[in-house]
Amino acid sequence: xxxxxxxxxxxxxxxxxxxxxxxxxxxxxxxxxxxxxxxxxxxxxxxxxxxxxxxxxxxxxxxxxxxxxxxxxxxxxxxxxxxxxxxxxxxxxxxxxxxxxxxxxxxxxxxxxxxxxxxxxxxxxxxxxxxxxxxxxxxxxxxxxxxxxxxxxxxxxxxxxxxxxxxxxxxxxxxxxxxxxxxxxxxxxxxxxxxxxxxxxxxxxxxxxxxxxxxxxxxxxxxxxxxxxxxxxxxxxxxxxxxxxxxxxxxxxxxxxxxxxxxxxxxxxxxxxxxxxxxxxxxxxxxxxxxxxxxxxxxxxxxxxxxxxxxxxxxxxxxxxxxxxxxxxxxxxxxxxxxxxxxxxxxxxxxxxxxxxxxxxxxxxxxxxxxxxxxxxxxxxxxxxxxxxxxxxxxxxxxxxxxxxxxxxxxxxxxxxxxxxxxxxxxxxxxxxxxxxxxxxxxxxxxxxxxxxxxxxxxxxxxxxxxxxxxxxxxxxxxxxxxxxxxx
Numbered sequence: 001x002x003x004x005x006x007x008x009x010x011x012x013x014x015x016x017x018x019x020x021x022x023x024x025x026x027x028x029x030x031x032x033x034x035x036x037x038x039x040x041x042x043x044x045x046x047x048x049x050x051x052x053x054x055x056x057x058x059x060x061x062x063x064x065x066x067x068x069x070x071x072x073x074x075x076x077x078x079x080x081x082x083x084x085x086x087x088x089x090x091x092x093x094x095x096x097x098x099x100x101x102x103x104x105x106x107x108x109x110x111x112x113x114x115x116x117x118x119x120x121x122x123x124x125x126x127x128x129x130x131x132x133x134x135x136x137x138x139x140x141x142x143x144x145x146x147x148x149x150x151x152x153x154x155x156x157x158x159x160x161x162x163x164x165x166x167x168x169x170x171x172x173x174x175x176x177x178x179x180x181x182x183x184x185x186x187x188x189x190x191x192x193x194x195x196x197x198x199x200x201x202x203x204x205x206x207x208x209x210x211x212x213x214x215x216x217x218x219x220x221x222x223x224x225x226x227x228x229x230x231x232x233x234x235x236x237x238x239x240x241x242x243x244x245x246x247x248x249x250x251x252x253x254x255x256x257x258x259x260x261x262x263x264x265x266x267x268x269x270x271x272x273x274x275x276x277x278x279x280x281x282x283x284x285x286x287x288x289x290x291x292x293x294x295x296x297x298x299x300x301x302x303x304x305x306x307x308x309x310x311x312x313x314x315x316x317x318x319x320x321x322x323x324x325x326x327x328x329x330x331x332x333x334x335x336x337x338x339x340x341x342x343x344x345x346x347x348x349x350x351x352x353x354x355x356x357x358x359x360x361x362x363x364x365x366x367x368x369x370x371x372x373x374x375x376x377x378x379x380x381x382x383x384x385x386x387x388x389x390x391x392x393x394x395x396x397x398x399x400x401x402x403x404x405x406x407x408x409x410x411x412x413x414x415x416x417x418x419x420x421x422x423x424x425x426x427x428x429x430x431x432x433x434x435x436x437x438x439x440x441x442x443x444x445x446x447x448x449x450x451x452x453x454x455x456x457x458x459x460x461x462x463x464x465x466x467x468x469x470x471x472x473x474x475x476x477x478x479x480x481x482x483x484x485x486x487x488x
Contacts, residue, residue, distance in 0.1 A: 041128075041168050042121045053175040054119045055097060055112045063180065064119055065094050070184060071126050075486075078130075079201050079214050084486040085122040090115060120172075123184075127171050128163040131187040133221035135482045136162065141475065145265065148287070157269045157355055161223035193229075194220035196459050200466055212457035212468055215476040218483060219455060228270060228449030235273065235392075236461065237360070237381055237452040239266055240469035242374045244360070244383055245461040246392040252462040253392055258363065258374040258382040265473050266379050268454055271352040272447035273360070273393055278408045278440055279339040280349045284308070285357060288378055289335055294328040296320075307338040347409035348386040350393065352450055360450075362386040362409075375472050381452065387411060393448050404438035 054064040072087035082088060093115040097108070125134075141156035174183040194217055201213045228234040233248040239259050246253040260266035284293060296302040303310070303320040310318040311334050318333065327333060337343055346362020356379060363382040368374060383389055390405065391397070397405075403418030405411075413419050425436060456476055460467050471477060480487075 039121055041124055042117060045120065045168075045172055046117070050172065051176075052112070052116050053172070055115050061094060061097065064115070065091070067180060067184065068094075068119060068122065070181060071122060074184070074188075075126065077202070078198065078217065079210065079488075080483075080486045081488040085126060086118045087122070090119050090122060093118070120175075123175065124168070124171060127184065127187045128167065130189065130221065131167070132161060132163050132223055133218055134486060135218060135479060137219075137222055140478050140482060141268070144478070145263070148290070153265075154355070155265055155267050157267055158222075159225045159270070161225060189221050191220050193459060196464075196466065197457060200457075209457070209468060211480060212471075212476060214483070214487075215479045216455050216457045218479050219453075224270065224451075226270060226449075228451040231449045234449040234451065235360075235389075237266075237450070238458065238469075239268075239375075239452070239454045240456045240472050241458070241467065242469075242472075244381070244389075246389060247461055248392075253385070253388060254462055255384040255388070256369045256374065257384065258368050258376050260377050260379040261375050262473060264378045266358065266377070266381060266452060267354075267356050269354050269356070269358075269452050271354050271450050273350050273352045273450055274444050274447045275351040276390055276393060276442050276444060277349045277351065278405060279347055279437065280343070280345050280361075281339045282337040282343055282345045284335045284337065285378065286331060290329045293335060294325040297323050297325040297328050307342060308335050309338065310335055341410070345380075346382075346386060348390060350383075350386075350389065352447075360389070373472075393444050394442055397442075401439070405442075407436045408438050408440075 053060070055061055068087055068090045071085055072082045075082060075085050075087070093111055097111045097115060137156050137158070137160065142154045143152050144155060145153040147153045171183070174180045197213050197217050197220065201210060201217070204210060204213065229236060234246075236245045236247065237243075237257060237259075238245075242257055242259065244255050244257050246255075293308070298321055300320045302308075308320075310320060310323055310328075312318055313332060323333070328335075337345075340347075342364050344364060345359075346364055349359050349361040351359055358380045360381045360383050366384075368376060368382070369384045387406070387409070391402070399415040400417050403413040403415045403421070406413050407418065407422060413422055422436075429435075454473065454475055455469075456471050457466060457468050459465060
């Protein structure tokens, strides 16, 4: 520890030669090749004339020592390396600065400048990373898959908070106050899922599990605005688990799903289910028309077999014999599949606003739910129990309305009124009940929050036991690559 008068002399000398100290600091900044946010913001802080924070008094130096030791402890708790946060280098400079009583001022300046810069960068990396994530999912996921136009397909469409100038300014202001240690404690994610994953990381030495835990702790740091998982009633689709959970206060309904294949990934998004439709027609997306359907232009048997109709811009139905592949790929025609049995959307679809034209829906191929790997769709999510999900999003329907839905989608009615209706219908029409259409759609009010997310390690919402799932879209690989500089 410095004796008071010696440290005062050094401080006075630093004050008298303040420009020299900044020249030394600038040289260190220029030579640093790091490119993370903390580097850029630290450079900006000092180049904009920010005051020195960590070495300007004996008290500040002691606080710096306590702070960097706490950062070292906490980074190890979350599976990161002390070296990535320059902990030992900073501690060495603190010790060196205490011992440089007899050295020249220029040496002291350089030590102080290096301590200032490194501790600011370490501190800002930690607090911004813990508060908002050490990676940016918008950059991480939206520059992976090329589209047909030479750009990228967006895969992450969730509104998240990112560190801004207000947060950076507040973080640096905390460094000059006595509550900096309290601030360091406060930035860690307040999330029971994160806490459970972090606890598992302390006790699990299996490399595969640790990598999944690190990846999903990072996902938990991303600050989603209006996170549906915070709502008492919500629907959570987890792509790696190939599972949907419909959660409410007293129960959890779970079911298998089929989701997008590797090259037609289901996007991650937040929305609200606002409409349930029964016996929907399927308007085939242009990407499917171009990549699949157009190859069958002129084949009327193909279009009849799939019950596809070709419609021009005037709304006229076109004979498949009279159309070419080039015309179908031009975008001047739309193709729809008739509703009912055999429709690719099945009999029930759950609609919600989104930028991808993806939905939750029934399927005409229920056998796919028996497969272990169910990443097979063009991006939409097929649900195993569409009627049960209907009851979840429309909980206040009376029995007759429920039976009208059942009858409309070829499920046997359960109420006495429904049974009588079906009996009378069959007697009058002397046919199967397939053409009964008593209800076409129903608005969902209140709307149900929905998260389509991607977690390879997570407490199962039903059992609260951490489960591990395959990295089906290789997103963990992207996260681990991004945080590799922070790992031991």
